Structures are given as C-alpha cells and as structure tokens.
Amino acid sequence: MSSSLLDQRLAAAARLVEAELERLLADALQPDELDRPQRLLAAMRHAVLAGGKRLRPFLVIESAALFGVAPEKAVAAAAALELVHCYSLVHDDLPAMDDDDLRRGRPTVHRAYDEATAILVGDALQTLAFEVMGGASHDDPAVRAELTVLLARASGLGGMAGGQMLDLAAEGRFDGGAPLVLAEAEIRRLQAMKTGALIRVACLAGAVLGRADAAKRQALVAYGETIGLAFQIADDLIDLEGDAARAGKATGKDAAKGKGTLVSLRGADWARDELTRLVAAAATHLAPFGSAAATLDATARFIAEREV
C-alpha cells in the first residue's frame, strides 16, 4: 500500500473517531446542568479534541475490518481506547509527574486550566471510556463486557499505569535516588506496560469485535506487540535526534533525565536496524490475513518511519 493511500485511510478513521468523540463530549452534559461543570467539560474537550494521529482507534478499526466489521461498528470501542490514551496524557503531563507545558504544540490541560481541573479531566475521561466500552462498543453485552475487561487490564496496575510508575522509578523519582540503570529486559518490560499494552489491546479489540478465532486473535496480539515495540523505539529515536518544533513537544528529555531506553543502550544504528526487523516481523504476523491486511502492514512501516 502506498503511503498516500495509508494517509487517506488514517485521515478517514480520524474523522470518524473525532466525530464520535465530539458527540460523546457534547452529549455528556444535559442542558439543565449547572454552569460550573462546563469548565470540566471544556477542559475534557481541550484534552481530547486536539488532533493527533488517532493511531489506537485506527488500529481498532483496521483490525476489525479484517473480519468484515464496518468502521461505524468499531468506532465506539475505538473512541473508548482513545479516551484512555488521552486521560493518560493529561495525568502524565501533570507537574507531579512529567511536568510538561506543551502537548501537540498546545498548552497541556493543567497549563490551560489548572492542576485540580487536569486531575479531574483525566479521571472523568477514564470513566467515560469505560461507560462507552461497557455500554456502546457492541450489540452483544458479552462482547462489551469482554472488551471492558481487556481495556482495564491494559490500563491499570499491570499495564499503562504500572508502566508509568516503573518509568518514574527509572528516573530515580522515589526515595531521592539517582536514575536507575535498567537492564534491557527491564526496559522492554517497562515499554510493554507503559505504551505497549494499549496498542496491543487496540489490535486485539478488533479481533474481539470481529469474533475472531483464537489463532487470529493471537496473530493480532503478536502484531500489536511488535508494532508497540516499534512505536516506542521510534519515539525514543525522535527524543534523541528529533526537532522539538516538528515533534510538537520537547525532545532530548530522556537524556536530560538520565533515562535508559533501548536506543540509549544499543545506539541509533541498532535502533534503525531493529525497526526494519520489526516491520518484517509484523508482516509475518499478518500473513494469515493475506492481502486484506495491506493497511496494517503499511501501518507498521508508518510507525517505524515516523518522525513526529
């Protein structure tokens, strides 16, 4: 698949998902509410409706498409994943966490509003994600309940939140310690939790929506794990070599924090070779789907080669 065709599919999915997110956040308050929670709603909209690649929802939609599920039937689950991603960004940016002022070139929520509002924005976005996953992600409540559990497992102590905790520990944030020197296996584990788990579950969610058999579920899980790792290595390369204006966020942060990444451990040349290897591995995992998986195959290359 050409990169321009992939761009078109990415843009179409992003439009669909953003319309769904817009609808969820417009409908969230009834007109007879008090005026004051409007501040919370406005800040939630600031956090969610700020553009971005919408990669995780795209993976849900494209994985589901392998099983003949129309994008309109996958968009609620896709939006739920994006809400979890957005909540995590709001909380990760907080002063007590990564203390970031910019996100996608705009002020972070606690800079545009305040810390208390940003904490509540993250909380309420996580809640909304589970409301959508439990209530609207599929006609069959058994599928909705399964997706709810899968999303929770990818997000909590054993997934994204646990990974963020490991990341803060690796930066030496607790007990007044210096940054920890992590072994490669520990860095990989951290990545699999912090950024990998949500990408993995995005691909798996498509299989669940499509009522895929165990082999095809497993193929999409393996694909998701592979591109999740590629995503993180590309992210670390951007942080090492990238331009802040282009990336829309500060770069050079890992080195400034003394934080070990696979790229700092193995070097940029190794990282570029590894990305090539991961793109090939992703294609292998997609083989059972034949030409129907051309978009996901192109997505793996897109993730490995991205510069923002």
Added chain:
Amino acid sequence: MSSSLLDQRLAAAARLVEAELERLLADALQPDELDRPQRLLAAMRHAVLAGGKRLRPFLVIESAALFGVAPEKAVAAAAALELVHCYSLVHDDLPAMDDDDLRRGRPTVHRAYDEATAILVGDALQTLAFEVMGGASHDDPAVRAELTVLLARASGLGGMAGGQMLDLAAEGRFDGGAPLVLAEAEIRRLQAMKTGALIRVACLAGAVLGRADAAKRQALVAYGETIGLAFQIADDLIDLEGDAARAGKATGKDAAKGKGTLVSLRGADWARDELTRLVAAAATHLAPFGSAAATLDATARFIAEREV
C-alpha cells in the same frame, strides 16, 4: 432492628468486602513482575485496606439480599464500588485538590508516598473497579455490562467527578474568585453528584444483581437518593460541630473555606429535623419490601445519627 444487630451486619459485610479487596490487590501482580510497581501496589493497598465503614459495599450487599442474592454473589460488585470510592478519596486529598494530610487517622497517600504515586494509585484503582465490574460482578455478561455503565455514570462528569468540580468551584478555586454563594437548589445538585450518585448506584446495583422489576428498582433508587442526602447533611453537621480526633479527619473545613452547605444555609436545628424527615422517607421507600428491608431501614437511621 437494634443498633447492635445492625453493627453485626455491617461488620460481617465489611469482613467479606475486605477479604475480596485483599484478594484483588494481592492477585494484582504476578510474582515475576519487576520490583518497582510494588510501590504502586503497596500504595493502592494503603488507600484501600485502611478500614472505614464500607457503607457503599454494605448497601450493595443488603439491597441484593432483598432479592435473595447471597452476599458472596454481590461482593464483587460491592468491591468495585468501594474501589471507586477509595480512588476518589485519594485524588480529592491531593495538594491540588483538598490538600488533606489525614484520612481515617492515617497519612493520606500523597503524604505516605508522594504526589505522583497518589495520582497513579487513584487511576489504577478506578481501572481495577471497572475490571471487576465488567469481569466478575455477575455470571451474566449483560448484567456485568449494565453495572459497568451504571457505575461509570455515577462516577464521571455527570456524577462524582463533576460534583467534585462543582465543589471546587463553590470554594472559589478558579479564576481567583471568592467562594460562590450557591442557592439551595445548587447545593442539592452538587451533593447529588459528588456524594449522592455513588450511594444511589450502590442501592440500584443490588436491584440489578437481583434482576428486580422496574418498580422495585425505582424504590431502591429513591431510597438511595434519600439516604445519600442524609449522609451529606450528617457529614456537614460533623464538619460544623464535630471533633477532629473522633472524626479521624479535620473538621471545620467548610466554614474555613466559606463553603455553603445545607447546614450553613438552614442551620443545625433544621438539619436535625431534616434528618428525621429523611429517615421517615427512607422507610416509606422501603415499604414494598416489608420486613425484609429491616436492615436498610436501620441503615438510614445509622447514617442520619452517625457522629463519625
């Protein structure tokens, strides 16, 4: 029902729920995890396994019992509600929010650990709540999915988180403003969201677990709304007149913040009369259940008369 018999039932439910919470938090990490997320798990345990009345889980268990549901069949849903309650306390206590050092006579999570850990504790406890509700609250996935949505609606923008936002606004926390003077209807709306929604859904959850008909669901919703209001008025009375050592938390905070409550607006005598009226109203809502509802009837009195 005598108050000592109610105490026994409260204690029995608390033991059951605490065993469930202990199990959930012990099982949450596999032994081969890295050491570092253990800090997050330990902080989650600090937040959850700190005693307390376990009122919300008790309401789930006792409401479900009206329909012949055994406590063991209601305890997962009960634990999920308690996890949401505990997450909200951890985040409400943060320096950017209410800035509390003590909770139930022990250091709050951000005092015992640090702010970043406390933010992640709240996040991961919310996630765990939805994992439990979506995955283990009932044999029937349709019930699990319904309970997931009900819990989310009680917790998010239109419920607990939205209510906390209103509460911060009422304290004049945004735009450098003075405390807002709220009308009685606005105070009632704030209470219904911040503390009422979760108490209401605890009672409704029992009806959903028991597959109650619409009339009995509605009766339990009305009961839940009534005792939720009584809970808040009793809480405001404790803050106005109570002793910090006995309450296990700081008192006099509402007045110090210039925060309007129903009690500050109408006076302590009105509040005590109103509590008597609410206890009678709760009994009316329970009438369809006859003597089976003796425990819930006694619970309404317990809530209205509590001093801690």
